[in-house]
Amino acid sequence: MNTSEYSEKLMALANKELFGDEKMQIEKEIKENPALAEEFKKHLLAQELLEAFISQDLKKKLNAFPLPQEKNESSGAVIKKMNPYRYKWAIAASVALILGISSYLFVGNEFSYQNLADNYVLQMQEVRGTNMVADDIIEKASSLISNNKSEMAITLLTPITPDDDRFFMGQLLLGNAYYQTKNFSAASNAFIQSSKSADEEVKYKGQYGFLLCELKMKSWSEENQKLLKELSDNEFFINKMEAADLLQKLKIAKYFN
Protein backbone atom coordinates (compact mmCIF):
# COMPACT_ATOMS: atom_id res chain seq x y z
CA MET A 1 0.00 0.00 0.00
CA ASN A 2 1.22 3.53 -0.68
CA THR A 3 0.90 6.45 1.76
CA SER A 4 -2.37 7.65 0.28
CA GLU A 5 -3.93 4.18 0.47
CA TYR A 6 -2.82 3.86 4.10
CA SER A 7 -4.33 7.23 4.85
CA GLU A 8 -7.65 6.15 3.27
CA LYS A 9 -7.66 2.97 5.38
CA LEU A 10 -6.80 4.77 8.61
CA MET A 11 -9.48 7.36 7.93
CA ALA A 12 -12.07 4.63 7.32
CA LEU A 13 -10.99 2.69 10.41
CA ALA A 14 -11.14 5.78 12.63
CA ASN A 15 -14.65 6.49 11.35
CA LYS A 16 -15.71 2.85 11.94
CA GLU A 17 -16.25 2.23 8.25
CA LEU A 18 -14.03 -0.86 8.00
CA PHE A 19 -15.21 -4.38 8.72
CA GLY A 20 -14.09 -8.00 8.57
CA ASP A 21 -10.71 -9.01 7.15
CA GLU A 22 -9.91 -5.53 5.93
CA LYS A 23 -10.35 -4.15 9.45
CA MET A 24 -8.37 -6.95 11.09
CA GLN A 25 -5.51 -6.53 8.63
CA ILE A 26 -5.03 -2.82 9.23
CA GLU A 27 -5.45 -3.22 13.00
CA LYS A 28 -2.70 -5.84 12.95
CA GLU A 29 -0.42 -3.52 11.00
CA ILE A 30 -1.08 -0.71 13.49
CA LYS A 31 -0.10 -2.99 16.37
CA GLU A 32 3.11 -4.00 14.65
CA ASN A 33 4.13 -0.63 13.31
CA PRO A 34 4.63 2.19 15.87
CA ALA A 35 4.83 4.85 13.17
CA LEU A 36 1.49 3.75 11.78
CA ALA A 37 0.06 3.66 15.32
CA GLU A 38 1.21 7.24 15.81
CA GLU A 39 -0.41 8.25 12.53
CA PHE A 40 -3.65 6.51 13.53
CA LYS A 41 -3.85 8.60 16.73
CA LYS A 42 -4.03 11.68 14.54
CA HIS A 43 -6.99 10.19 12.69
CA LEU A 44 -8.76 9.45 15.97
CA LEU A 45 -8.22 13.03 17.05
CA ALA A 46 -9.59 14.23 13.70
CA GLN A 47 -12.75 12.21 14.37
CA GLU A 48 -13.13 13.70 17.85
CA LEU A 49 -12.67 17.17 16.46
CA LEU A 50 -15.33 16.50 13.84
CA GLU A 51 -17.70 15.31 16.58
CA ALA A 52 -16.99 18.48 18.55
CA PHE A 53 -17.62 20.59 15.46
CA ILE A 54 -20.91 18.78 14.76
CA SER A 55 -22.02 19.41 18.35
CA GLN A 56 -21.17 23.10 18.04
CA ASP A 57 -23.04 23.27 14.76
CA LEU A 58 -26.11 21.56 16.24
CA LYS A 59 -26.00 23.95 19.17
CA LYS A 60 -26.07 26.93 16.79
CA LYS A 61 -29.03 25.43 14.92
CA LEU A 62 -30.95 24.72 18.13
CA ASN A 63 -30.33 28.25 19.37
CA ALA A 64 -31.91 29.56 16.19
CA PHE A 65 -35.05 27.44 16.73
CA PRO A 66 -38.02 28.94 18.56
CA LEU A 67 -38.70 27.10 21.80
CA PRO A 68 -41.74 24.83 21.82
CA GLN A 69 -44.70 26.94 22.92
CA GLU A 70 -46.71 26.27 26.05
CA LYS A 71 -50.46 26.46 26.03
CA ASN A 72 -52.53 26.61 29.19
CA GLU A 73 -55.62 24.47 29.12
CA SER A 74 -58.01 23.32 31.83
CA SER A 75 -56.20 20.01 32.13
CA GLY A 76 -52.91 21.79 32.74
CA ALA A 77 -50.04 23.05 30.67
CA VAL A 78 -49.58 21.42 27.33
CA ILE A 79 -46.79 21.98 24.88
CA LYS A 80 -47.93 23.05 21.50
CA LYS A 81 -45.98 21.87 18.49
CA MET A 82 -44.49 24.75 16.56
CA ASN A 83 -44.56 24.83 12.82
CA PRO A 84 -42.13 27.45 11.49
CA TYR A 85 -43.78 27.24 8.08
CA ARG A 86 -47.28 27.87 9.31
CA TYR A 87 -47.54 31.04 7.29
CA LYS A 88 -50.09 30.48 4.56
CA TRP A 89 -50.58 33.10 1.95
CA ALA A 90 -51.47 32.41 -1.61
CA ILE A 91 -50.38 34.76 -4.39
CA ALA A 92 -51.46 34.93 -7.96
CA ALA A 93 -49.81 38.11 -9.17
CA SER A 94 -50.01 38.74 -12.89
CA VAL A 95 -46.97 38.34 -15.04
CA ALA A 96 -47.21 41.95 -16.11
CA LEU A 97 -47.25 43.29 -12.58
CA ILE A 98 -44.48 41.03 -11.44
CA LEU A 99 -42.40 42.15 -14.37
CA GLY A 100 -43.16 45.71 -13.45
CA ILE A 101 -42.11 45.20 -9.86
CA SER A 102 -39.03 43.26 -10.76
CA SER A 103 -37.98 45.89 -13.28
CA TYR A 104 -38.30 48.46 -10.55
CA LEU A 105 -36.25 46.28 -8.27
CA PHE A 106 -33.41 45.63 -10.60
CA VAL A 107 -32.87 48.85 -12.48
CA GLY A 108 -31.08 51.69 -10.76
CA ASN A 109 -32.88 52.08 -7.44
CA GLU A 110 -31.81 51.52 -3.87
CA PHE A 111 -33.05 47.93 -3.96
CA SER A 112 -31.27 47.18 -7.19
CA TYR A 113 -29.15 44.20 -7.83
CA GLN A 114 -26.25 46.56 -8.42
CA ASN A 115 -26.72 47.88 -4.94
CA LEU A 116 -26.49 44.34 -3.57
CA ALA A 117 -23.33 43.73 -5.57
CA ASP A 118 -21.85 46.91 -4.13
CA ASN A 119 -22.57 45.66 -0.65
CA TYR A 120 -20.65 42.52 -1.45
CA VAL A 121 -17.64 44.61 -2.36
CA LEU A 122 -17.66 46.09 1.12
CA GLN A 123 -18.05 42.66 2.62
CA MET A 124 -15.16 41.25 0.63
CA GLN A 125 -12.81 43.77 2.15
CA GLU A 126 -13.56 42.26 5.55
CA VAL A 127 -13.09 38.59 4.79
CA ARG A 128 -9.39 38.23 4.12
CA GLY A 129 -8.46 34.88 5.51
CA THR A 130 -6.08 32.02 5.11
CA ASN A 131 -6.78 31.35 1.46
CA MET A 132 -5.30 34.33 -0.34
CA VAL A 133 -5.82 32.87 -3.80
CA ALA A 134 -9.59 32.57 -3.39
CA ASP A 135 -9.76 35.85 -1.49
CA ASP A 136 -8.01 37.62 -4.32
CA ILE A 137 -10.34 36.04 -6.86
CA ILE A 138 -13.35 37.11 -4.84
CA GLU A 139 -12.13 40.64 -4.44
CA LYS A 140 -11.36 40.97 -8.15
CA ALA A 141 -14.65 39.36 -9.15
CA SER A 142 -16.54 41.64 -6.85
CA SER A 143 -14.91 44.66 -8.44
CA LEU A 144 -15.64 43.32 -11.94
CA ILE A 145 -19.32 42.85 -11.09
CA SER A 146 -19.51 46.40 -9.80
CA ASN A 147 -18.06 47.55 -13.12
CA ASN A 148 -20.53 45.47 -15.18
CA LYS A 149 -17.84 43.06 -16.34
CA SER A 150 -19.70 39.98 -15.23
CA GLU A 151 -18.45 37.62 -17.93
CA MET A 152 -14.92 38.11 -16.63
CA ALA A 153 -16.12 37.65 -13.06
CA ILE A 154 -17.77 34.35 -14.04
CA THR A 155 -14.53 33.08 -15.59
CA LEU A 156 -12.65 34.02 -12.43
CA LEU A 157 -15.16 32.54 -9.99
CA THR A 158 -16.01 29.25 -11.70
CA PRO A 159 -12.78 27.44 -10.64
CA ILE A 160 -13.53 27.91 -6.91
CA THR A 161 -14.38 24.36 -5.83
CA PRO A 162 -16.40 23.15 -2.83
CA ASP A 163 -13.26 22.23 -0.88
CA ASP A 164 -12.19 25.83 -0.98
CA ASP A 165 -12.66 28.11 2.06
CA ARG A 166 -14.57 30.65 0.04
CA PHE A 167 -16.83 28.37 -1.98
CA PHE A 168 -20.16 29.70 -0.70
CA MET A 169 -19.04 33.31 -0.96
CA GLY A 170 -17.83 32.52 -4.48
CA GLN A 171 -21.23 31.06 -5.36
CA LEU A 172 -22.95 34.16 -4.03
CA LEU A 173 -20.88 36.36 -6.30
CA LEU A 174 -21.31 33.93 -9.18
CA GLY A 175 -25.05 34.27 -8.72
CA ASN A 176 -24.66 38.02 -8.90
CA ALA A 177 -22.53 37.80 -12.02
CA TYR A 178 -24.91 35.45 -13.82
CA TYR A 179 -27.78 37.65 -12.80
CA GLN A 180 -26.11 40.61 -14.39
CA THR A 181 -25.72 38.66 -17.64
CA LYS A 182 -29.45 37.80 -17.41
CA ASN A 183 -28.68 34.09 -17.13
CA PHE A 184 -31.22 33.71 -14.34
CA SER A 185 -31.22 29.94 -14.35
CA ALA A 186 -27.45 29.76 -13.70
CA ALA A 187 -27.78 32.61 -11.20
CA SER A 188 -30.51 30.73 -9.39
CA ASN A 189 -28.34 27.59 -9.14
CA ALA A 190 -25.41 29.57 -7.75
CA PHE A 191 -27.65 31.36 -5.23
CA ILE A 192 -29.07 28.00 -4.12
CA GLN A 193 -25.53 26.78 -3.46
CA SER A 194 -24.62 29.89 -1.49
CA SER A 195 -27.80 29.55 0.56
CA LYS A 196 -26.36 26.31 1.98
CA SER A 197 -23.65 28.30 3.71
CA ALA A 198 -23.39 28.15 7.50
CA ASP A 199 -22.46 31.82 7.41
CA GLU A 200 -25.88 33.34 7.94
CA GLU A 201 -25.15 36.51 6.03
CA VAL A 202 -24.13 34.55 2.92
CA LYS A 203 -27.01 32.13 3.41
CA TYR A 204 -29.73 34.78 3.61
CA LYS A 205 -28.30 36.78 0.73
CA GLY A 206 -28.22 33.58 -1.31
CA GLN A 207 -31.87 32.91 -0.45
CA TYR A 208 -32.83 36.44 -1.40
CA GLY A 209 -30.89 36.23 -4.66
CA PHE A 210 -32.67 32.99 -5.43
CA LEU A 211 -36.04 34.66 -4.86
CA LEU A 212 -35.15 37.54 -7.14
CA CYS A 213 -34.27 34.98 -9.84
CA GLU A 214 -37.59 33.24 -9.31
CA LEU A 215 -39.35 36.52 -9.89
CA LYS A 216 -37.33 37.17 -13.03
CA MET A 217 -38.04 33.69 -14.35
CA LYS A 218 -41.74 34.15 -13.61
CA SER A 219 -41.79 31.04 -11.48
CA TRP A 220 -42.96 32.63 -8.23
CA SER A 221 -44.61 30.12 -5.92
CA GLU A 222 -46.25 29.90 -2.53
CA GLU A 223 -43.00 28.46 -1.12
CA ASN A 224 -41.13 31.51 -2.42
CA GLN A 225 -43.68 33.73 -0.73
CA LYS A 226 -43.11 31.92 2.58
CA LEU A 227 -39.35 32.27 2.26
CA LEU A 228 -39.68 35.97 1.45
CA LYS A 229 -41.86 36.43 4.53
CA GLU A 230 -39.24 34.69 6.66
CA LEU A 231 -36.49 36.88 5.28
CA SER A 232 -38.53 40.00 5.83
CA ASP A 233 -39.01 38.95 9.48
CA ASN A 234 -35.39 37.93 9.97
CA GLU A 235 -33.49 40.38 12.19
CA PHE A 236 -30.19 38.93 11.02
CA PHE A 237 -30.81 39.51 7.34
CA ILE A 238 -29.06 42.66 6.21
CA ASN A 239 -31.58 43.30 3.40
CA LYS A 240 -34.56 42.66 5.65
CA MET A 241 -36.18 45.98 4.77
CA GLU A 242 -35.92 45.36 1.04
CA ALA A 243 -37.43 41.93 1.51
CA ALA A 244 -40.31 43.44 3.51
CA ASP A 245 -40.82 46.06 0.83
CA LEU A 246 -40.92 43.46 -1.92
CA LEU A 247 -43.36 41.39 0.11
CA GLN A 248 -45.61 44.38 0.50
CA LYS A 249 -45.52 45.09 -3.23
CA LEU A 250 -46.39 41.50 -4.01
CA LYS A 251 -49.31 41.66 -1.59
CA ILE A 252 -50.58 44.80 -3.31
CA ALA A 253 -50.10 43.17 -6.71
CA LYS A 254 -52.44 40.42 -5.61
CA TYR A 255 -55.38 42.83 -5.46
CA PHE A 256 -54.97 43.83 -9.09
CA ASN A 257 -55.52 40.30 -10.28
Add this chain to the structure above:
Amino acid sequence: MNGSLETVDLAAAIRSGGPKREQALSSLYNVTGLFFRIKQMVTNHGGNEEDARDVFHEGIITLDRKIRQDEYEDRGTIESYLFGVCRFIWSNQQRKNKRVELKEDFTPYDQSTGENPLDTMLNNEGQNLVANLFGQLGESCSKILSLWKLSYSMNEIAEEMGLPSGDNARKHKFRCYQKLLGLIDNSPELALNLKNLGQ
Protein backbone atom coordinates in the same frame (compact mmCIF):
# COMPACT_ATOMS: atom_id res chain seq x y z
CA MET B 1 -45.76 14.43 17.75
CA ASN B 2 -47.95 13.47 20.67
CA GLY B 3 -47.54 10.89 23.40
CA SER B 4 -44.54 8.59 23.72
CA LEU B 5 -42.03 8.61 20.97
CA GLU B 6 -41.24 5.48 19.08
CA THR B 7 -37.87 5.11 20.80
CA VAL B 8 -36.47 2.50 18.47
CA ASP B 9 -37.52 4.34 15.31
CA LEU B 10 -36.17 7.68 16.47
CA ALA B 11 -32.91 6.24 17.73
CA ALA B 12 -32.53 4.31 14.48
CA ALA B 13 -33.19 7.45 12.45
CA ILE B 14 -30.59 9.42 14.41
CA ARG B 15 -28.11 6.55 14.16
CA SER B 16 -28.54 6.22 10.42
CA GLY B 17 -27.53 9.87 10.07
CA GLY B 18 -28.19 12.01 7.02
CA PRO B 19 -31.50 13.81 6.53
CA LYS B 20 -33.34 11.22 8.69
CA ARG B 21 -31.29 12.29 11.69
CA GLU B 22 -32.29 15.92 11.19
CA GLN B 23 -35.97 14.98 10.95
CA ALA B 24 -35.73 12.84 14.08
CA LEU B 25 -34.02 15.60 16.06
CA SER B 26 -36.61 18.08 14.90
CA SER B 27 -39.42 15.74 16.05
CA LEU B 28 -37.71 15.26 19.38
CA TYR B 29 -37.31 19.00 19.82
CA ASN B 30 -41.02 19.56 19.38
CA VAL B 31 -42.32 16.62 21.40
CA THR B 32 -45.40 17.60 23.34
CA GLY B 33 -44.68 18.66 26.91
CA LEU B 34 -41.03 17.71 26.96
CA PHE B 35 -39.53 21.18 27.19
CA PHE B 36 -42.19 22.15 29.72
CA ARG B 37 -41.12 19.26 32.00
CA ILE B 38 -37.47 20.22 31.68
CA LYS B 39 -38.26 23.85 32.37
CA GLN B 40 -40.19 22.87 35.50
CA MET B 41 -37.29 20.73 36.69
CA VAL B 42 -34.78 23.56 36.14
CA THR B 43 -36.91 26.38 37.54
CA ASN B 44 -37.79 24.27 40.62
CA HIS B 45 -34.09 23.94 41.27
CA GLY B 46 -32.80 27.48 41.08
CA GLY B 47 -32.72 28.07 37.34
CA ASN B 48 -34.64 30.29 34.97
CA GLU B 49 -36.14 29.82 31.51
CA GLU B 50 -32.87 30.62 29.79
CA ASP B 51 -31.07 27.98 31.85
CA ALA B 52 -33.82 25.54 30.91
CA ARG B 53 -33.35 26.29 27.23
CA ASP B 54 -29.58 25.72 27.49
CA VAL B 55 -30.06 22.48 29.38
CA PHE B 56 -32.65 21.30 26.85
CA HIS B 57 -30.29 22.04 23.95
CA GLU B 58 -27.30 20.43 25.66
CA GLY B 59 -29.46 17.40 26.38
CA ILE B 60 -30.40 16.99 22.72
CA ILE B 61 -26.76 17.39 21.66
CA THR B 62 -25.66 14.75 24.18
CA LEU B 63 -28.43 12.38 23.16
CA ASP B 64 -27.58 12.80 19.48
CA ARG B 65 -23.93 12.05 20.12
CA LYS B 66 -24.61 9.08 22.37
CA ILE B 67 -26.93 7.47 19.86
CA ARG B 68 -24.53 7.98 16.96
CA GLN B 69 -21.62 6.61 18.98
CA ASP B 70 -23.61 3.53 20.02
CA GLU B 71 -23.57 4.52 23.69
CA TYR B 72 -27.34 4.75 23.94
CA GLU B 73 -29.27 1.91 25.55
CA ASP B 74 -32.92 1.45 24.63
CA ARG B 75 -34.42 1.50 28.11
CA GLY B 76 -37.82 3.13 28.44
CA THR B 77 -38.79 5.97 26.15
CA ILE B 78 -36.43 8.36 24.49
CA GLU B 79 -38.15 11.27 26.29
CA SER B 80 -37.32 9.70 29.65
CA TYR B 81 -33.74 9.24 28.56
CA LEU B 82 -33.49 12.84 27.40
CA PHE B 83 -35.12 14.06 30.60
CA GLY B 84 -32.58 12.05 32.62
CA VAL B 85 -29.72 13.50 30.61
CA CYS B 86 -31.06 17.02 31.21
CA ARG B 87 -31.36 16.38 34.94
CA PHE B 88 -27.77 15.23 35.01
CA ILE B 89 -26.59 18.26 33.03
CA TRP B 90 -28.42 20.69 35.32
CA SER B 91 -27.29 18.93 38.48
CA ASN B 92 -23.72 18.90 37.23
CA GLN B 93 -23.87 22.58 36.42
CA GLN B 94 -25.31 23.31 39.86
CA ARG B 95 -22.51 21.38 41.48
CA LYS B 96 -19.94 23.32 39.47
CA ASN B 97 -21.57 26.57 40.50
CA LYS B 98 -21.65 25.31 44.13
CA ARG B 99 -25.31 26.10 44.36
CA VAL B 100 -28.17 23.82 45.37
CA GLU B 101 -28.23 20.19 44.30
CA LEU B 102 -31.24 18.25 43.09
CA LYS B 103 -32.93 16.41 45.91
CA GLU B 104 -34.37 13.54 43.94
CA ASP B 105 -32.32 10.55 42.90
CA PHE B 106 -31.14 10.49 39.34
CA THR B 107 -32.71 8.13 36.89
CA PRO B 108 -30.56 5.19 35.79
CA TYR B 109 -29.87 7.01 32.56
CA ASP B 110 -27.91 9.69 34.35
CA GLN B 111 -24.89 7.46 34.72
CA SER B 112 -24.41 7.39 30.99
CA THR B 113 -23.53 11.05 30.69
CA GLY B 114 -20.12 10.97 32.37
CA GLU B 115 -17.57 13.31 30.88
CA ASN B 116 -15.31 12.03 28.15
CA PRO B 117 -12.47 13.65 26.15
CA LEU B 118 -15.06 15.09 23.80
CA ASP B 119 -16.87 16.80 26.67
CA THR B 120 -13.55 18.33 27.67
CA MET B 121 -13.11 19.49 24.11
CA LEU B 122 -16.49 21.15 24.35
CA ASN B 123 -15.64 23.37 27.30
CA ASN B 124 -15.12 27.04 26.56
CA GLU B 125 -11.43 26.85 25.76
CA GLY B 126 -11.95 23.72 23.71
CA GLN B 127 -14.81 25.33 21.83
CA ASN B 128 -12.57 28.18 20.75
CA LEU B 129 -9.93 25.74 19.63
CA VAL B 130 -12.44 23.76 17.58
CA ALA B 131 -14.00 26.91 16.11
CA ASN B 132 -10.56 28.22 15.18
CA LEU B 133 -9.48 25.00 13.60
CA PHE B 134 -12.60 24.64 11.47
CA GLY B 135 -12.41 28.32 10.62
CA GLN B 136 -9.00 27.63 9.13
CA LEU B 137 -10.27 24.51 7.41
CA GLY B 138 -12.87 26.59 5.59
CA GLU B 139 -16.62 26.43 5.53
CA SER B 140 -17.13 24.08 2.62
CA CYS B 141 -14.50 21.58 3.82
CA SER B 142 -16.03 21.67 7.31
CA LYS B 143 -19.41 21.00 5.78
CA ILE B 144 -18.25 18.13 3.55
CA LEU B 145 -16.50 16.43 6.48
CA SER B 146 -19.47 16.97 8.82
CA LEU B 147 -21.84 15.42 6.30
CA TRP B 148 -19.50 12.48 5.91
CA LYS B 149 -19.25 12.08 9.68
CA LEU B 150 -23.04 12.23 9.88
CA SER B 151 -23.25 9.25 7.50
CA TYR B 152 -24.54 11.09 4.45
CA SER B 153 -23.83 9.00 1.36
CA MET B 154 -21.36 10.34 -1.17
CA ASN B 155 -24.24 10.99 -3.58
CA GLU B 156 -26.11 12.92 -0.90
CA ILE B 157 -22.96 14.94 -0.17
CA ALA B 158 -22.57 15.63 -3.90
CA GLU B 159 -26.15 16.86 -4.04
CA GLU B 160 -25.78 19.04 -0.93
CA MET B 161 -22.56 20.59 -2.18
CA GLY B 162 -23.55 20.92 -5.83
CA LEU B 163 -20.88 18.48 -7.00
CA PRO B 164 -21.28 16.50 -10.21
CA SER B 165 -21.03 13.01 -8.69
CA GLY B 166 -20.46 10.86 -5.62
CA ASP B 167 -16.94 10.08 -6.85
CA ASN B 168 -16.21 13.75 -7.06
CA ALA B 169 -17.53 14.22 -3.53
CA ARG B 170 -15.27 11.40 -2.33
CA LYS B 171 -12.22 13.15 -3.81
CA HIS B 172 -13.18 16.45 -2.19
CA LYS B 173 -13.79 14.72 1.12
CA PHE B 174 -10.36 13.09 1.04
CA ARG B 175 -8.64 16.38 0.20
CA CYS B 176 -10.50 18.14 2.99
CA TYR B 177 -9.61 15.38 5.43
CA GLN B 178 -5.93 15.69 4.50
CA LYS B 179 -6.21 19.42 5.08
CA LEU B 180 -7.65 18.75 8.54
CA LEU B 181 -4.79 16.37 9.37
CA GLY B 182 -2.35 19.05 8.23
CA LEU B 183 -3.95 21.57 10.58
CA ILE B 184 -3.73 19.08 13.45
CA ASP B 185 -0.03 18.66 12.70
CA ASN B 186 0.49 22.39 12.91
CA SER B 187 -1.44 22.99 16.13
CA PRO B 188 0.57 22.73 19.38
CA GLU B 189 -2.58 22.50 21.54
CA LEU B 190 -3.83 19.60 19.50
CA ALA B 191 -0.43 17.90 19.60
CA LEU B 192 -0.87 17.84 23.37
CA ASN B 193 -4.30 16.28 22.94
CA LEU B 194 -2.76 13.72 20.63
CA LYS B 195 -0.32 12.71 23.35
CA ASN B 196 -3.19 12.29 25.80
CA LEU B 197 -4.96 9.98 23.38
CA GLY B 198 -2.14 7.50 23.78
CA GLN B 199 -2.40 7.42 27.57
